Amino acid sequence: MKIYVWDFPTRIFHWLLVVTFAAQYLTGELLDDAMQWHFYGGYVMLGLIIFRLLWGIVGAYYARFSQFIHGPTTTIAYAKSLNKSSYTTYLGHNPLGAYSIIFVMSMLLTQTVSGLFITDDIFYSGPYHSVVSDAVEDIMNMLHSNAVNAVLFFLVLHITAMILYKRLKGQALLKAMVTGRKELSESQVSKLENIVASKNHWLRFVFVASLSAGAVYLIVVSFAPELADDFYY
Ligand code: HEM
Ligand code: HEM
Numbered sequence: 001m002k003i004y005v006w007d008f009p010t011r012i013f014h015w016l017l018v019v020t021f022a023a024q025y026l027t028g029e030l031l032d033d034a035m036q037w038h039f040y041g042g043y044v045m046l047g048l049i050i051f052r053l054l055w056g057i058v059g060a061y062y063a064r065f066s067q068f069i070h071g072p073t074t075t076i077a078y079a080k081s082l083n084k085s086s087y088t089t090y091l092g093h094n095p096l097g098a099y100s101i102i103f104v105m106s107m108l109l110t111q112t113v114s115g116l117f118i119t120d121d122i123f124y125s126g127p128y129h130s131v132v133s134d135a136v137e138d139i140m141n142m143l144h145s146n147a148v149n150a151v152l153f154f155l156v157l158h159i160t161a162m163i164l165y166k167r168l169k170g171q172a173l174l175k176a177m178v179t180g181r182k183e184l185s186e187s188q189v190s191k192l193e194n195i196v197a198s199k200n201h202w203l204r205f206v207f208v209a210s211l212s213a214g215a216v217y218l219i220v221v222s223f224a225p226e227l228a229d230d231f232y233y
Helices: 008-030 035-058 072-081 095-115 134-169 173-179 186-191 202-222
Strands: 002-004 181-183
Touching: 008 035, 008 095, 008 134, 008 173, 008 202, 035 095, 035 202, 072 095, 095 134, 134 173, 173 181
Parallel strands: none
Antiparallel strands: 002 181
């Protein structure tokens, strides 16, 4: 039986996040002379994070935080049951996956917000660089250099989890994040109490996406202080 779990907005969010993160890593760590693009990518990332936070409140059924964030008791019970055949199947994110998502989103937010306050000491400064003291800038620099490693650590776990769920549990999580549909066996269906299919709330999607873009504009352009001209050319 196939069930529509990941709505279009959640999937497009995920794959844009992957592309944007790759672009940020490339332009921040590997390429010289790409700082302007790094800034643009950072603003896209900010918009994606704001979008996902809002979509987690008003979005489709399985995208909502209230649907997939569970307390410690359920999460520990799930972790303990993983090596048993009677483990609980979750149609949306499982309780452990949910915490890894909170972790990576917090790290990406840290990375993006810290970027707004730092400078490459050559030509480019984040829009809020001029309002912070040297001490705060040092902290932001430290966060910006290190949070990215936490995201890379998450990525290793993330990909390993996909492979293990496929090999050991027969769950094609990757395919579901591409097509939106999860394929369930008869026995899995019989264990699930209520099966809800997701919906694409198009109007809400357009509204929330526009709101997120507007919020980025306000943060990056409208509320940003005048840039101090403190470079030596
Ligand atoms: C999630 C989004 C972001 C990621 C993954 C990211 C990643 C990175 C990485 C890996 C570096 C190299 C760090 C190092 O070598 O120590 C870097 C440098 C930098 N990033 Fe970002 N960044 C992001 C967002 C931003 C934003 C929004 C801004 C500013 C608006 C920004 C401004 C900078 C600057 C100015 C540098 C150069 C710092 C230096 O030369 O010491 N970043 N970023
Ligand atoms: C090519 C590499 C990647 C693959 C194959 C992949 C695959 C997936 C899959 C299958 C899920 C759904 C998991 C589930 O069923 O519970 C997922 C969720 C998620 N992944 Fe990835 N992922 C990749 C890279 C990334 C990267 C680079 C990031 C962040 C920088 C990321 C962040 C997330 C987040 C935040 C979610 C939750 C999505 C949501 O609820 O909106 N992933 N990923």
